[in-house]
Amino acid sequence: MPKENMTRYAILGLLASGCTSGYEMKHTIDTSLNHFWKISFGQVYPMLKTLAQEGLIEETSEGDDRKTFILTPDGEADLRRWVEEPTTELPVQRNELLLKLYFARHESKETTIQKIDQHAVLLRERLEMYHMIEQTIRAYPETNEAMYWLLTLDYGKRKTQALLEWCEASVQTLEGGNSS
Amino acid sequence: MPKENMTRYAILGLLASGCTSGYEMKHTIDTSLNHFWKISFGQVYPMLKTLAQEGLIEETSEGDDRKTFILTPDGEADLRRWVEEPTTELPVQRNELLLKLYFARHESKETTIQKIDQHAVLLRERLEMYHMIEQTIRAYPETNEAMYWLLTLDYGKRKTQALLEWCEASVQTLEGGNSS
């Protein structure tokens, strides 16, 4: 079976959460889902058109400056079906850092260490950001969505923390060997 | 600056490690780099042709049943330049599991728990696999490449372990709340 296009469901899901316009969806993804999703305007607007043609969403011309949509019953059903469908396998995520590391015998150990240190800086920044987002979520009155947001955030925190520890251990390993 | 196509460098790097034919490269990636990279024949063969045209690699018609290549000095220089170039930012890796979890209020908690449990099964399998690969690497005589292979493997192990712990913690959180 061919893979499902997930852009559709990102949009349907946001629509169900009260994100009504394409611009707002993009903004929400960039700020709230940015640790595990991204999207471009070149995806959003064509997809909104397609979904409207398929009858999964409907334009509610509120006449304002922005075009707004709502889910139709069909759209709601399709979203629910997709959410419930299990993810069957672990995707291979291409990792540029690891590809370079795999070939790192072509560079000096100092250069490798420097790059891993730099990576650790980025990871620490990200961890900071996660903590701030968490505080923001916890500050808001408890919706039934908040729990799921916190779970996705916890995923990011644990992963980032583990990778930070890997950075530190790897630098130690590299410093231990003779410099090449 | 436009992003660099990394398929090129995966191929150049493997060529430098003694992988000489397209078929062998694909096989090596599928078995040894599969926890952080993948490639298809539809990428390999056209890229080999392109690299040969650009003078980064050269065909060494060993006349056998397979077409083999070697790096030219230009190719070696390009590989080295790319390896040394730092990776500037953390890529956003789209994660289907988290996208569904973010919208999981549309399903019952039981269904969510079941999916996370299933995910944990896959992670445990992967952890098993990493341990086996590690033993294989350690069994071989120490090359100067082995250290880097073990570092990439350690990355996978730490990440997978952290995600497993996340699965267990998340299931507990979900079981703690009232069932919806």
Add this chain to the structure above:
DNA sequence: GGCCGCATGTAACGGGTTACATGATTAC
């Protein structure tokens, strides 16, 4: 003879990124 694994390749397709274009409104 037929099947399987090795080995190389091509073409269609799908999806995401980027650049570009347009117009409205707000801020200084």
Add this chain to the structure above:
DNA sequence: GTAATCATGTAACCCGTTACATGCGGCC
């Protein structure tokens, strides 16, 4: 007035996936 932000959209391009095609050699 002009710069920035909001807002919607299109088209070109790049890249990866998939399906298909071909031919060879070994095995049962």
